[in-house]
Amino acid sequence: MSFDRNLKTVVPQSSWTHIWHLWTVIMPRRSINGQFVVGKVWRRYDGRNWIYKKFTEFDGEEAA
Numbered sequence: 574m575s576f577d578r579n580l581k582t583v584v585p586q587s588s589w590t591h592i593w594h595l596w597t598v599i600m601p602r603r604s605i606n607g608q609f610v611v612g613k614v615w616r617r618y619d620g621r622n623w624i625y626k627k628f629t630e631f632d633g634e635e636a637a
Contacts (some may be wrong), residue, residue, distance in 0.1 A: 593617045595628060
């Protein structure tokens, strides 16, 4: 009897990883005025990698 040593175990992911969710990121580099760079991005897991999209805030009155 032989075993496949290349077989990878499948770890079930949480359901929230496959939908876009808002994520706050803090970059380890400094801005011009010496503070950390902080921002928000959309983040989703595609089964292999995390995908990030730029988050742009909008005024609710302009959207209506």
